[in-house]
Amino acid sequence: MVVGDVTTGTDVLVIGAGPGGYVAAIRAGQLGKDVTLVEADAFGGVCLNYGCIPSKALISATDVAHHARHAERMGIHADPAIDLTGMVNWKDSVVRRLTKGVEKLCENAGVELIEGRAEFVDEHKARIVHGGDGQGSETIEFEHAIVATGSRPIEVPGFEFDGTHVLSSRDALSLDTVPEKLVTIGAGYIGMELSTTFQKMGADVTVVEMLDDALPGYEDDVARVVRDRAEDLGIDFEFGLAASDWERTDDGMVVRAEDEDGEISEFAADKVLVAVGRQPVTDTLNLDATDIEPTENGFIETDEQCRSGVESIFAIGDVAGEPMLAHKASAEGEIAAEVIAGEPAAMDQQAIPAAVFTDPEIGTVGMTSEEAEQAGFDPIVGQFPLRASGRALSMNDTDGFVRVVADGDSEFVLGAQIVAPEASELIAEMGLAIEMGAQLEDVAATIHTHPTLSEATMEACANALGKAIHTMNR
């Protein structure tokens, strides 16, 4: 049906239905606004469709097999076979269920869902271009718009994504067979998560990283635990190499990388996964029709209330700057919607947690000891090794530690770094502690369930106070 160009009106136009956009739309709907949510691809965005959720599904599924295969010490002898097609189908069913859920939630909140790509006509009007020929377009007048277009993977020159040989993280989550040899470019969190998973599935993974360590941005002792485990799994690390190009060979491909002296190394592979970071999506928005000027890196700058420089336009999530994390996007989405509804909301959270789903996992929140010192605190640190945790022992998974950073004078908790099984869950408690302005004593004196990994956070706080029971107090 050709719709032509009709004009409709809405209070709030949300562009992008990822974890930022759909949350903003639902909240705005709850607050009585007439909301239109536009999505160019799939409701739920990258997070639900091609990112967080599907990758965690594959990681969890793979771990079932991996643990079974490596449980001789626990008296289990098994050799499970991985049917990647089956696993991906299951993953897709999880994704479908969640995205359907998102649509349902939006509808229940009175949000109108539109498929299409939105571009600004001016600061109160956007044209929605529907996919496919002859679908036409429509123009929507809005009082406020929330830009939540998210991000896309960065391409490395010479490695344009083709979905068969050169894979983006999205492609890697939909393979039907496990590649025999996989080269991963980039040892950041996405590269490390996927490399670990494919190695566990049976691939022979080589990670090529330009810097000299895995997981740049994390403290050395945190990254080391994960890197050591990855090496134990059989992953090869090639640090200090920049991927330059690749070509097809008879039995696959060869990936070339160059060190700083110009020396070329070659790696045979079936597929190459490029995971060197993500960049914001602003080029589809026709921002020229507004007074918004993206930064050099393509982000839309926003204030504490998620306002762009333009009165009527807000921006949230990846497109509004680092850290590019789904939960940050969701938090900003709620704030933008509340501000539009006239509430005095603001993004004044003290810390945004982050998790890496490697083996073991990493969870961090707030400041490292070094950051605390730079911020003018006189930090004290408490640490608890997983090998002293009864639960970690009983899980046969004792690598890692919980570290807490606090202000030495006031004993307020400032940050935590956890590298441990379930670190992504454990970090939540420390996030709450920081946000509430808890002191070490508050966490140390809270009774934690035994036997659980969470006791480690309690002990780390006690350790900072010099009164841990199950580890040496410094």
Added chain:
Amino acid sequence: MAFEFKLPDVGEGVAEGELVTWHVAPGDAIEEDQVLAEVETDKALVDVPSPKTGTIRELRFEEGDVVPVGDVLVTIDVEGEEPDAEPETTDASQADAADVEAATKAAESEADATEAEGDETSATGGRVFAAPSARRLARELGVDIETVSGSGPGGRVTEMDVRASAEEAESETTTSDSDSAGETAEAASDAESTETPEESQPAGNGQTATRATQVQAADREQTLATPATRRVANEVGVDVNEVPTDVTRDGEPFVDEAAVREYAEAQQAAQAADTEALAGEQEPAAATGAEPTAEAERERREPYKGVRKTIGDQMERSKYTAPHVTHHDKVDVTGLVEAREKLKPRAEERGIKLTYMPFVMKAVVAALKEYPDLNTSLDEENDEIVYKNYYNVGVATATEAGLMVPVVDDVDRKGLLQLSSELNELVEKARDRSISLDELRGGTFSITNFGAIGGEYATPIINYPETAILGLGAIEERPWVKDGEVVPRKVMTVSLSIDHRVIDGAEAAAFTNTLMEYLEDPTLLLLE
């Protein structure tokens, strides 16, 4: 550790000061003698200079905190020294008693120490520690949470703190301006004209910041409190279920550290009183009656501190120490009014605003010379009456912060114009709070001009340890019998309060008569 700068004794016998303004922030470079902060003591604002050149490391108190003399105010990374050198502390405070007091206080209880520590660190690293709920409330009430001083554990900002801060801001903006200096003089009365009008709480907030201060124990089955609060409760020997609170979390009564401490103190005070009054008798059962929570919203609580408290302490001491007698009379000041009218333009030529006050001061000094009993103080320790052969006259002045009494020295040796300009300057300084402690001290007799605002008679409270104070009513045209005829005359009322321990009523009357002679005919002052 950095150099720890302790609050010095900023004025004779001052034990503590309220930190009014920081002039520096952590990270600021400072020079020796550069002003670090303004501290309000006794009755004046004092600039606190830096003893060192270097970089500000940490501010240990927040604006609005009361800082005991001898407590570390600020830490400084001294230029040319390793930032982490050995702790160096200086005793900038030569203060004797104050220091000892501070030390004893600190030793009194560990709990107290933790509280002080909290105050110091609430703004460490430029960060405010507060729960998201408190942050949200601050935004709703339009309070900048960075400016709120926290009363929670470690100085955490609680919802209560945010509400208190919001109310403070509200009352500040509505404080009435008392600068209604009438025709008569700059000096105003000690009639409490700077009262803050009672403001109702911002509407729409269920919780109230006012905490019941009763000693009555609550008797709950269950109480929410953080582990840190429970620990404090243990330390001070209080059952959190007994701590009165009207704050709830998730429908459960919630108690914070401040409430625990307040209750513990109240308990101690009550016990002490009970032991005294009803020795042997059991303390009456804790009241089970309704707590005045419903009424709490009808009231507002403000800290009794700073200038207000100084005034209060001073008034209390005077009124309860010196038996006051007040002598009232009225005087025909038509001659004075005429004399002033005549001299006023002359004074103006020299840029001086001539008021009645210098005439009154001169008349007072003339009368004091005849009746030296009124220019005295009583040295209670030595049982001696101190007769003063100098005439320093204090003039009560209403300021936004409250009553101040700047003192003009050696009134007997100064002319009208000099008195006028000195007084004008002192009043100005008192109002903009740049007056020094010395300028508020050393008076031998005081005058209060309540008539500036209006009123016939009042009973002034003596500016202790002086022994007399003269109150001036308004100058008004009244019917006056002169030579057997009723004529309109300019008439002023006077009210003289005396310390009856030193001065008798007859002397007060005689002094007043002499004073009135001079006021009636100011040319007599020429004989002085």
